Amino acid sequence: MITVYLNWFTNDEQFPFFIQYGGHKEGTPLHKHDGFTELAIVLNGNATHIVNSETYFIKKGNVFVINGPTSHAYQNPHEFKICNIMFRPEILRSAGPDLCTSNGFQALFVLEPFYRNIHSFQSGLSLSIPSMEHVASIISDMINEYNDKHQGYQTMLISRFMELVVYLSRQYDNQENGMDSNLMHLANALSYIEDHYLEPLTLEEIAARSNISVRHLNRIFQSYYQTTPISYLQRLRLERARMLLRQSGLPITKISYDCGFNDSNYFTRQFSKAYGLSPKAFRLNQ
Secondary structure (H helix, E strand, O other): OEEEEHHHOOOOOOOOEEEEEEEEOOOOOOEEEEOOEEEEEEEEEEEEEEEOOEEEEEEOOEEEEEOOOOOEEEEEEEEEEEEEEEEOHHHHHHOOHHHHOOHHHHHHHHHHHHHHOOOOOOOOEEOOHHHHHHHHHHHHHHHHHHHHOOOOHHHHHHHHHHHHHHHHHHHHHHOOOOOOHHHHHHHHHHHHHHHHOOOOOOHHHHHHHOOOOHHHHHHHHHHHHOOOHHHHHHHHHHHHHHHHHHHOOOOHHHHHHHOOOOOHHHHHHHHHHHHOOOHHHHHHOO
16 A cells, blocks of 8 residues: 655745645545545545445535545546545644634535544535536635746745635535534534633533433544544643633633633643653743
8 A cells, every 4th residue: 555745746845735636537546645634625536446445326416535654545536536635634733713613614625534534434514506507616726826826925825725614614515415413413512612612511411412322422523523512522622721721821720610610630640641740840831
């Protein structure tokens, strides 16, 4: 199996982003990506998509995201044309909190790629013809910007890329057929947790907001995300606390309460377990 590197396509270390039209008259070898993510949009035709050891039929309108560790290849292409957008995953961190708490964003850009690397998983997004026309227009503008490289093209590209990410996330949200219901329940739970993680939350409340039972919530979290809802909630709180310890002069006790921990001693134990330093030692090392 081949390992593909982003610098095969671009040598710009300051702007690790690449976009192209991919026309495949023949199949491609099985390969994985080293340290970058690929957003693929099928613009025309069809092919067999091999993902790890599974095969899927893909056609015009299919959209999927492949993370680095996942191996994939295209076989038996027929008038097959795609758009490849290759980028470092950290680019998506510039997404605003309103997008990060979107079910469609969580499903398409976070959960699907993660889960696809563990189990077989067919892409959940298939665009309608009108949606494809809109996406094709955004892609065309992006490719022109990338090829022409006029002043400000990097800013323009990231702006259009985030526009595309938002649009695809909304399409995933609005899609009703062919969707994995468990994945959308999980995306709904993640969105709710990320929007309310600094508030008191219970499993019962998260499950109710996701329209599933607590037992089912725990099951799909473990299956898709390999963690529990409470562990995920606690991780968000600890990450917030770490940021406040680094960037503010707030007392540690206040930070613990502001981040959803009712017991500062419990907060200290959990922080030390997660990061190998107590909150006080972490702050002194910054």
